[in-house]
Amino acid sequence: MMDLSCFKAYDLRGQVPEQLNPDLAERIGRAYVDVTGAKKVIVGYDIRLSSPDIATALSDGLRAAGANVYDIGLCGTEQVYFATSHYEMDGGIMVTASHNPKNHNGMKMVGPESRPISSDNGLNDIRDRVLEPFTDASEQGSYETLDAMDAYVEHLLGYIDTASLKPLTIVANAGNGGAGLVIDQLEKHLPFRFVKVHHEADGNFPNGVPNPILPENRSATAEAVVAQQAAMGIAWDGDYDRCFFFDENGRFIEGYYIVGLLADQFLRKTGGGAVIHDPRLTWNTLDLVQAAGGTPVESKTGHAFIKQRMRDEDAVYGGEMSAHHYFRDFAYCDSGMIPWLLVAERLCQSGQTLSSLIDARIEAYPASGExxxxxxxxxxxxxxxxxxxxxxxxxxxxxxxxxxxxxxxxxxxxxxxxxxxxxxxxxxxxxxxxxxxxxxxxxxxxxxxxx
The missing domain is CATH 3.30.310.50 (Alpha-D-phosphohexomutase, C-terminal domain)
Structure with a gap:
C-alpha cells in the first residue's frame, strides 16, 4: 500500500522521501486533474531543496492527465493564489511545507478563483484517486513558464497610497525563505531603507527553519531593529503567507493586535464593510471595527472557514491572531506582504510609532496569547x-x-x-x-x- 499520510485536513505535508516524493507527486498531479477537471493549472514551489523535483513530477502528472501547466517557479504561496485568480486559471498548486522541518515538503491546492481545496471539498477525493490506476490523456497538456512577479508587485502596491509614504528604516527578516525575492522587487517602488536579515533564499535553512512564532527565532529581527533604530521589523515564515511584526523597540507584537490595526486601516480606506475574525480573542477587534464603521463577523478558525465566510459576507478584510490576513481583492486569500505595506503606510500617515499604536490597545484589552x-x-x-x-x-x-x-x-x-x-x-x-x-x-x- 502507498503511504498517503501526507494528506492532512487542509493540505499535504510530510517527510521527504518517506511520505512525499516525486513518484507520489506525479500521481497527485494526475489525480488532481481527474477529480477537478482542471485544464489550466498554475504550479509554484518554495525554497526547499526537494521542491523543484517534486514540482517537476507534479507538472508531469498534470500534463499526462491532459492539463496545461503554467510554471511560475520559485515563489510564495500567495503568488500561486494571485496567479490562479489573476490569470483566470482552473486551479493552482503550491509545493511547500511552510514552517515544517527542512526534510519535509507538501502542497497547498486551490481551484478556480483560488478557492481552497480541503478535505471536505476534494482533497480526500484526490487522495483516494491516487490509489487507482491511471491512463494517459489522449492529448498531453502543454508546459510553459509564466513570470507573474511584475503583475503581483503591481497588485501589492495598489493597496497603499505610495504618494503618502515617507522614508522609514524597516528590518526585513526573510528567514532564508522566499520573502526576500519580493522585498527586492518592492524596494524599487518604495522610499524605505530595508535592513535585510537572513535574506538569501536557502533551503538548507542555515539560521533554522523560518518560523517567527517560535520565541527563539525572534532575536535576530529584534536586535536588528534596535541596532538600526528602525521604525519596525517584519519576519516571515518560509512561504511568506504569514508575517510577524516587531515595534521600534524590538518588541514582538501579538498577532491579535495586528488584526485590529489592519481592520482599522482598511476600513479607513473602504469607509465600511464586513471584517471577519476568529473567536479566540475578539474584544479589541470588535471595538476597532465598530469604531471605524465596519461590521465584525465571527468565523471558525482556519483558512478554509475564513475564506468561505469572507465570500459569504463579501468582507473587505479577515484576520486571525495566528498572523493570517485575508483580503477581498486578493481573491479572499491570505497574504504576508499586504499587511506590512498597510502598517508602514499607517506609520507614515499618522506620524506615530508602532508601539504607540499598539500600546493603547494592549492596555485596553490585555490578552494571554495562545x-x-x-x-x-x-x-x-x-x-x-x-x-x-x-x-x-x-x-x-x-x-x-x-x-x-x-x-x-x-x-x-x-x-x-x-x-x-x-x-x-x-x-x-x-x-x-x-x-x-x-x-x-x-x-x-x-x-x-x-x-
Whole structure:
C-alpha cells in the first residue's frame, strides 16, 4: 500500500522521501486533474531543496492527465493564489511545507478563483484517486513558464497610497525563505531603507527553519531593529503567507493586535464593510471595527472557514491572531506582504510609532496569547470547564471550541485538530491583573481535570 499520510485536513505535508516524493507527486498531479477537471493549472514551489523535483513530477502528472501547466517557479504561496485568480486559471498548486522541518515538503491546492481545496471539498477525493490506476490523456497538456512577479508587485502596491509614504528604516527578516525575492522587487517602488536579515533564499535553512512564532527565532529581527533604530521589523515564515511584526523597540507584537490595526486601516480606506475574525480573542477587534464603521463577523478558525465566510459576507478584510490576513481583492486569500505595506503606510500617515499604536490597545484589552496544554481527554476537560463557568453566569458561544464571556473578561478553549492539545486564550477589559489571574485559574483547572 502507498503511504498517503501526507494528506492532512487542509493540505499535504510530510517527510521527504518517506511520505512525499516525486513518484507520489506525479500521481497527485494526475489525480488532481481527474477529480477537478482542471485544464489550466498554475504550479509554484518554495525554497526547499526537494521542491523543484517534486514540482517537476507534479507538472508531469498534470500534463499526462491532459492539463496545461503554467510554471511560475520559485515563489510564495500567495503568488500561486494571485496567479490562479489573476490569470483566470482552473486551479493552482503550491509545493511547500511552510514552517515544517527542512526534510519535509507538501502542497497547498486551490481551484478556480483560488478557492481552497480541503478535505471536505476534494482533497480526500484526490487522495483516494491516487490509489487507482491511471491512463494517459489522449492529448498531453502543454508546459510553459509564466513570470507573474511584475503583475503581483503591481497588485501589492495598489493597496497603499505610495504618494503618502515617507522614508522609514524597516528590518526585513526573510528567514532564508522566499520573502526576500519580493522585498527586492518592492524596494524599487518604495522610499524605505530595508535592513535585510537572513535574506538569501536557502533551503538548507542555515539560521533554522523560518518560523517567527517560535520565541527563539525572534532575536535576530529584534536586535536588528534596535541596532538600526528602525521604525519596525517584519519576519516571515518560509512561504511568506504569514508575517510577524516587531515595534521600534524590538518588541514582538501579538498577532491579535495586528488584526485590529489592519481592520482599522482598511476600513479607513473602504469607509465600511464586513471584517471577519476568529473567536479566540475578539474584544479589541470588535471595538476597532465598530469604531471605524465596519461590521465584525465571527468565523471558525482556519483558512478554509475564513475564506468561505469572507465570500459569504463579501468582507473587505479577515484576520486571525495566528498572523493570517485575508483580503477581498486578493481573491479572499491570505497574504504576508499586504499587511506590512498597510502598517508602514499607517506609520507614515499618522506620524506615530508602532508601539504607540499598539500600546493603547494592549492596555485596553490585555490578552494571554495562545497557551497550549497536552490533555489526555480534551473533550471531557473542555466540557467540565464549560459547565463550571456556565454555572458562574458566563455567556457561552460555540463558534469554535467554547468561548465564555463575562462582563470584564472572557476566554476561548479549543482542541487541536491533529494532536491531544487544548489551546487557551484569555482577555480582559483594561485589567491585566484580572487577565493573568483568570489565566492561572483556568490552567490550574485544566491540570486538575487532566489527572
Amino acid at each position: 497557551i497550549n496544554r497536552t490533555i489526555a481527554d480534551p473533550k471531557a476537560v473542555i466540557s467540565a470547564i464549560e459547565a463550571n463557568y456556565r454555572e458562574q453566569g458566563g455567556r457561552v458561544s460555540k463558534v469554535d471550541g467554547v468561548s465564555i464571556e463575562f462582563d470584564d473578561w472572557r476566554f476561548n478553549l479549543r482542541m487541536s485538530n491533529t494532536e491531544p492539545v487544548v489551546r487557551l486564550n484569555v482577555e480582559a477589559r483594561g485589567d491585566k491583573a484580572l487577565m493573568e489571574a483568570k489565566t492561572e485559574e483556568l490552567l490550574a483547572e485544566m491540570e486538575r481535570l487532566n489527572r
